[in-house]
Amino acid sequence: MSTMTRKAPAGGRLVPARRRGLAARIWAERWSYVFLLPTVVLFGMYTIWPIVSGLYYSLLDWNGLGAERPFIGLANYREAFGDPLFWKSLGVTLLIIAVTVPLRVALSLLVALVLNNPRLPLAKLFRTALFVPVVTTTAIIGVVMGFIFDPAGGPVNQLLLDLGIVDQPVDFLGDPATSLWTVMGVHMWKWFGITLVYWLAALQTIPVTVYEAARTDGAGGWAALRYVTLPMLKPFLIIIALLTAIETMQIFDLVLTMTNGGPFFSTLTTEVYIYQQAFAGTTPRLGYGAALGVLFGVFTLVFAAIQAVGLRYANRVRSSS
Amino acid sequence: MTVLGRRRFLGLSGAALAGVLGASGCSRTSQQEAVTTAGADVIRWWDHFQPLKPLYERMFAEYGKAHPGTRVEHVVYNPSEMGQALQLAFKSNQIADVHTVAGLGSSEAALVAGGWFSPLADPDAIRAKLPADSLLEGLHVFDGKLYTFPVFTPRQYTTLTWINRELVEKAGGDPDAGPATWDEFRALAARITKDGGGRAYGWIQGLQFQERMQTHVTELAMSAGAAFAIIPGAGEMGLVDPRTGDYPYASEPFVQALEFLLSLVRDKVVFPASTSLDARTARARWATGVAGMFFDGSWNIGVVNGQFKQFAGKVGVGPVPSPDGEPVLYGAPAQGQLFVSSKSRHVEAASELLARCTGPEFSRALAGYMDQVPLDLEAVATADVHPTYKRAVELFGRNVRLAPSPVSRNPAVTQVISEMKEQRPTLGEITQGILSGEITDIGKSLREHNGKLTAERERATRVVSGKGVRVSLDDWAFPNWKRGEDYTAEMYRQ
Numbered sequence: 001m002s003t004m005t006r007k008a009p010a011g012g013r014l015v016p017a018r019r020r021g022l023a024a025r026i027w028a029e030r031w032s033y034v035f036l037l038p039t040v041v042l043f044g045m046y047t048i049w050p051i052v053s054g055l056y057y058s059l060l061d062w063n064g065l066g067a068e069r070p071f072i073g074l075a076n077y078r079e080a081f082g083d084p085l086f087w088k089s090l091g092v093t094l095l096i097i098a099v100t101v102p103l104r105v106a107l108s109l110l111v112a113l114v115l116n117n118p119r120l121p122l123a124k125l126f127r128t129a130l131f132v133p134v135v136t137t138t139a140i141i142g143v144v145m146g147f148i149f150d151p152a153g154g155p156v157n158q159l160l161l162d163l164g165i166v167d168q169p170v171d172f173l174g175d176p177a178t179s180l181w182t183v184m185g186v187h188m189w190k191w192f193g194i195t196l197v198y199w200l201a202a203l204q205t206i207p208v209t210v211y212e213a214a215r216t217d218g219a220g221g222w223a224a225l226r227y228v229t230l231p232m233l234k235p236f237l238i239i240i241a242l243l244t245a246i247e248t249m250q251i252f253d254l255v256l257t258m259t260n261g262g263p264f265f266s267t268l269t270t271e272v273y274i275y276q277q278a279f280a281g282t283t284p285r286l287g288y289g290a291a292l293g294v295l296f297g298v299f300t301l302v303f304a305a306i307q308a309v310g311l312r313y314a315n316r317v318r319s320s321s
Numbered sequence: 322m323t324v325l326g327r328r329r330f331l332g333l334s335g336a337a338l339a340g341v342l343g344a345s346g347c348s349r350t351s352q353q354e355a356v357t358t359a360g361a362d363v364i365r366w367w368d369h370f371q372p373l374k375p376l377y378e379r380m381f382a383e384y385g386k387a388h389p390g391t392r393v394e395h396v397v398y399n400p401s402e403m404g405q406a407l408q409l410a411f412k413s414n415q416i417a418d419v420h421t422v423a424g425l426g427s428s429e430a431a432l433v434a435g436g437w438f439s440p441l442a443d444p445d446a447i448r449a450k451l452p453a454d455s456l457l458e459g460l461h462v463f464d465g466k467l468y469t470f471p472v473f474t475p476r477q478y479t480t481l482t483w484i485n486r487e488l489v490e491k492a493g494g495d496p497d498a499g500p501a502t503w504d505e506f507r508a509l510a511a512r513i514t515k516d517g518g519g520r521a522y523g524w525i526q527g528l529q530f531q532e533r534m535q536t537h538v539t540e541l542a543m544s545a546g547a548a549f550a551i552i553p554g555a556g557e558m559g560l561v562d563p564r565t566g567d568y569p570y571a572s573e574p575f576v577q578a579l580e581f582l583l584s585l586v587r588d589k590v591v592f593p594a595s596t597s598l599d600a601r602t603a604r605a606r607w608a609t610g611v612a613g614m615f616f617d618g619s620w621n622i623g624v625v626n627g628q629f630k631q632f633a634g635k636v637g638v639g640p641v642p643s644p645d646g647e648p649v650l651y652g653a654p655a656q657g658q659l660f661v662s663s664k665s666r667h668v669e670a671a672s673e674l675l676a677r678c679t680g681p682e683f684s685r686a687l688a689g690y691m692d693q694v695p696l697d698l699e700a701v702a703t704a705d706v707h708p709t710y711k712r713a714v715e716l717f718g719r720n721v722r723l724a725p726s727p728v729s730r731n732p733a734v735t736q737v738i739s740e741m742k743e744q745r746p747t748l749g750e751i752t753q754g755i756l757s758g759e760i761t762d763i764g765k766s767l768r769e770h771n772g773k774l775t776a777e778r779e780r781a782t783r784v785v786s787g788k789g790v791r792v793s794l795d796d797w798a799f800p801n802w803k804r805g806e807d808y809t810a811e812m813y814r815q
Binding site: 063067085146150151152154169171173174175176259260262263264265266284285 | 412426528529531592593594595596597606611742745746750753754757758759760
């Protein structure tokens with residue numbers, strides 16, 4: 001409790017802070033509170049208030065505009081639990097996470113290991129090239145990909161036909177069998193660079209001296225990778241995988257512009273379904289959309305909790321190594 | 322030199338910010354006051370008819386000349402934003418004197434009951450300029466007072482067969498008439514595809530736009546014998562068999578219509594990228610000559626003429642194809658598009674302005690934009706329009722009958738519609754599933770959908786009745802309806 005005491009005046013006794021009144025303590029720290037105020041106000045306005053109002057809206061039967069918005073308790077949540085499209089969308093979201101996260105994490109690690117080699121020519125150019133899609137507007141990528149995968153003259157199909165790999169154009173985005181995989185591929189390409197940057201940053205934390213020691217002990221390139229690099233990256237793996245998973249859950253703009261959740265729900269992610277219910281349906285249902293949003297928020301929180309546990313584990317492993 | 326400390330700097334910055342905010346608040350208030358002051362001479366008009374903007378603005382200019390000192394302030398909204406703008410403006414008493422109701426998601430009856438509109442001044446003058454039977458209680462007239470009137474015709478549909486004359490002629494089809502039957506359509510599409518050699522296909526459609534596909538399926542089902550009573554604006558929830566009041570989606574004409582579309586997919590005559598196109602992009606691709614036929618409404622030629630002028634000379638049009646080549650379709654009673662707000666202080670002037678949207682002269686001018694079809698179909702014959710637009714309107718006059726509407730029998734059915742929740746997959750989504758091969762049993766999926774809609778309507782009727790509203794499933798049936806005939810205003814009273 002050392003932080004709860006203040007320095008005693010010369011020759012005086014230490015006075016525990018908690019004995020002083022709350023008002024006095026606030027007054028004593030008034031400038032701290034004043035400087036905190038903008039953050040508290042902005043955080044309250046743009047984070048706390050939307051969460052609270054979202055929770056409230058989820059208890060209403062409301063289209064989002066009309067004056068009539070009866071309170072219906074948990075009816076929206078009951079409907080969500082029995083809504084096959086909500087579960088379908090959650091399944092699609094989970095499948096995207098399950099497929100793209102391991103692939104993205106593993107592939108970006110491999111590329112990071114290559115690009116981290118100081119003797120590799122044009123390494124900076126490659127890093128930049130891989131990072132460019134990250135800073136490109138997702139909606140634009142979605143629209144452009146529609147042309148790239150166009151079965152009538154799109155460059156991908158043209159290439160496949162020219163190489164004789166297919167004899168009929170493939171309807172990448174219009175066929176339920178291929179649409180989700182195509183979206184996943186584009187999503188991976190779009191965000192590959194950010195995971196790569198995570199790994200490159202992680203690689204910078206390995207001291208050069210450790211490699212020097214390994215070399216002194218006779219370790220070659222492969223042995224250094226296996227016994228130095230990979231073990232020392234292990235703590236980062238959890239964090240990077242979880243960050244990538246949470247990013248992947250936010251795939252809304254890409255899906256909306258590439259397929260709008262179709263064809264026949266094959267790419268219907270939860271975010272797109274929430275949007276359709278809350279804003280884009282024939283009869284918008286903001287209340288129901290808010291309830292779906294709360295449930296999806298809980299789902300995301302579970303991931304965040306895993307992330308927190310993972311982070312603690314990673315720190316422990318790191319400090320022990 | 323004075324040194325500005327950190328705290329003093331922050332304090333001064335805060336004061337400056339407060340000053341700026343205060344000043345901007347004052348200027349906003351002043352601006353609002355200016356608008357209000359000028360409001361005595363301004364009639365504000367909001368609609369969502371972007372293509373018709375020049376037509377209305379010409380009308381406003383003429384009105385201004387006839388009424389010096391009065392000006393019409395016209396704002397055209399994006400349809401998707403209009404509902405929100407109207408809600409906010411109505412609540413804050415800033416709504417326009419005249420406005421459309423796009424995006425409000427409520428029936429005219431509910432809005433009248435909610436106090437949104439004023440009855441039109443001098444209704445007799447307006448009635449005199451409208452065709453008989455065009456005004457219905459529950460849609461335009463409430464408690465005997467006229468609130469609105471239709472500007473566009475109910476006799477139209479969206480599944481006209483638009484033709485690339487060159488491709489159709491080359492494949493041996495009739496570019497003036499188009500294929501009349503489903504078999505002819507299918508055979509012609511196959512020949513165009515064969516002749517195209519991978520560069521042109523028989524049929525292109527925006528299959529991703531499932532709401533529009535739902536309309537096409539419904540109209541193809543009508544061409545195969547389905548008939549409807551229709552609640553305008555209620556989508557699939559508002560279409561029922563007029564004889565029984567039951568939902569019709571499990572009936573044979575719907576199965577046949579979907580099988581016809583599926584046969585086109587199986588024949589591989591569909592432009593390959595159709596699955597990723599919506600109506601606009603499909604039209605744009607069609608205009609490049611990649612497909613012979615395209616389903617769309619009469620406005621298609623207006624858009625082609627405006628955006629793809631070099632293609633307009635190659636366009637032909639035919640009726641919706643049907644199994645026997647003699648389609649009969651049913652159109653919902655035309656809704657009123659424009660209303661005078663209850664908050665307006667210029668009801669008489671606004672009503673007079675609205676009255677200018679009636680009569681053959683206005684209909685001819687409206688037809689000139691080749692967008693929505695005017696209420697007076699005969700006016701199109703003498704209008705300066707593309708020949709395909711005239712032919713489309715002729716086909717509408719020949720093939721479309723007036724459907725009965727449960728709303729005109731009992732406006733309370735709109736409360737049932739409001740209470741109903743959309744049943745997904747919708748007919749449009751089912752169509753997408755069938756055409757993409759995800760749904761293989763057409764009959765089963767339609768029966769399930771029909772059952773869900775029926776159960777939902779029963780639930781909604783119970784809820785609304787429970788609130789003391791007099792409404793029942795009997796309101797949806799019209800025993801005096803006769804196949805192939807108009808359902809007239811007189812027949813509601815029988």
